[in-house]
Amino acid sequence: MKTLWKGLCAAAMVGLTMLPARAEEKSITMGTMSWEDLTPITGITKKVLEDQGYTVKVVEFAEWGIAYAALAKGDVQILASQTDYVAQDYWNKNKKKLEKISPVSHGLFQGVAVPKYVTIDSMDQLNDNADKFGGKIVGIEPGAGLMRDTGNAVKEYGLKLQLVEGSTAAMTAALKSAIDRKEWIAVTIWEPSWMMQKYDVKFLQDPKAVFPPPQSYYWIGQKGFSEKNPHAREVIASVYVPLADITGINGAVSDGKTMDQAVSDWTTAHADLLKRWENIKGE
Structure with a gap:
């Protein structure tokens, strides 16, 4: 009987070790403001994530307060934002529920x-x-x-x-x-x-320094996002879009292209760069 019981326990342990680790969620909902600086950042990051097998849904907001409330609540998982000055009040109000994932551009x-x-x-x-x-x-x-x-x-x-x-x-x-x-x-x-x-x-020069200095853009998420989604975090952190490129994308839009087309043209022209960004293996 003891031999039978030991055999059953051993078989059970083998079965447990053969179970796959809990897979990372492959669906991400990202928020964005419908503004010309944040829309290209969102579109490019979405493309890189999709190339890595993620399903990405984008939710547009027209006001920072609503966007930050949605992020803190979990209606969206990540959001591109300037946290130091432009949206500082909203970041400070919600930061206990949020985390900075990575910088994605600089110079606003x-x-x-x-x-x-x-x-x-x-x-x-x-x-x-x-x-x-x-x-x-x-x-x-x-x-x-x-x-x-x-x-x-x-x-x-x-x-x-x-x-x-x-x-x-x-x-x-x-x-x-x-x-x-x-x-x-x-x-x-x-x-x-x-x-x-x-x-x-x-x-115009600002000798009283009323206007903030050049600011950075960050991907921010609900607290715990990076821990729960380590591969997605690495993919997102690989993306960096220079300010001049954001300006160029919006110049193409002002000349008649849709934002989707302008972002697509940029990603096509920078295919080698995207490959380097995407050279990250999932767990």
Whole structure:
């Protein structure tokens, strides 16, 4: 009987050791903001993950608060974000539930810009030329971090110019119209942006350092994502998209391509780079 029992136990142990390790989940839901800097990052990372056998669903958000709430809650697993300044408040509020996975780009810069033919170079020169700018700085959507920073700059510099809320499309149209007429205009703008590539503009110097320094983009996830998904984490961490490439992709979109086509063209042109990124073996 003892011999039979030992045999059964041995067989059971062999069976257990032959069971496969728990497979890593191969489906990922990533969030993104529907903005021109984050959309290319999301599209490129999605492509690399799909090439590694993952099924990737992308959920677009229009506001940081909703995106961070969805990530903390688990409605999405990862999100590309700037955590140091642009979305700092949302990161600080939720960071106990989140983790940084890896940096994916660097160099985001935001500020007030003017056409290069405008003969001022600094924020503290705006008041002396307020009439030439029509007494206003043309802004974008009221919820953007850039608008918050510009509002702070108006106060810090004691500007007589009004910061006008609107939309990115309306600001772009106003910038184009002013440049066509060689008129003076001050706008809120950022790099990477196809506008910086297409229009001959310059950022105004910021001697009071109201606007943040160049910022990094990170992939962030729910706390524990990297531990639960070690291979996906390695794939995501391999991806790095230079700021100039993001600008180039959006330049192609402004010239008539869809974002999907522009991202596809970029990944095709960088096939060797993607192969190096994807040279990661799953467990």
